[in-house]
Amino acid sequence: MDPLRAFVAKDAQADRVVPPSGFTAQLTVFAAGAMAFLVVFALALSLAAGRLAERWGAELGRSATIRITATEDQQGAQTEAALAILATTRGVAQARALSDEEQAALLAPWFGNGLALDALPVPQLIEVIETAEGMDATGLRLRLAAEVPGAVLDDHSRWRAPLVQAADRLRTLGAVSILLIAAVTAAMVTLAANAALAANAQVIAVLRLVGATDAYIANAFIRRFTLRTLLGAGGGMVLGMLAVLLMPSGGDETASFLTGLGLRGWHWLLPLLIPPLAAGVAFLATRRAARRTLEGLS
16 A cells, blocks of 8 residues: 555554544644634735735825925915926826815824814825826926925825835735744644654554554554644634634725735635645654654664
8 A cells, every 4th residue: 555545544453553532632633723723814914915015006106295385375376387287297197286175184183173274384285196107206396396486296205115115024924924833833743743652652662563663653643643733724724714704894995904904806715725734734743753753762
């Protein structure tokens, strides 16, 4: 019988070598389930951070703001002059002056609702949307400086890059977390396998006396711990997916990161890889632990 078939096929005699219940069995199933549950969230975090970085890079990279600071009698004229310049600027898809209500909404988080703009020297803001090819920010600044002295162009480059970088690092953190969880899972399975092997040292000695090979004994432990890990990881994956599914969704109208922490589209298929990958980790960890322990018992 080939090794793969020997591993998959159920062998009642070999299964008696490994205790079907007890501390090691409970530890393996619980550790695998808990780690799979955490992997689902780490995966959702990493994917959400990736979406956030792409959205910030795309939206902020194609937008700019012009701030016009002038006296009340000149602000209207300078606003019209800036809009005229933008209308003839290559790379500008759309430009519009924000209304008083929109500017009050922008200031609401700091000054509260119902703010009267007349009570504060609030500059006029112009929203600029660029085309796919982009605009010449340096040339536009020179034109504004010459024709609209109170205008300041902000292309969001100062704070766009740190935001995108932060989202990218958060995505990397999620990937590193998944690797660390896999390492902890391997360590927990190794400890459980070592404990089971040590507890059954006398049984292993008897099996050797009746002719059982170390490969036969090791396969019994590998099979049992791999299946336990697969079972625990499957349960943890299901619970993790349900928890992610129940998280609130902010929709397209909000940029909140926490309300967008979830899986989208085909990303829902990725957690299905967690149980077989966890089983693979358990297979390798148990095989290594079994070989080392059996060599020590020789």
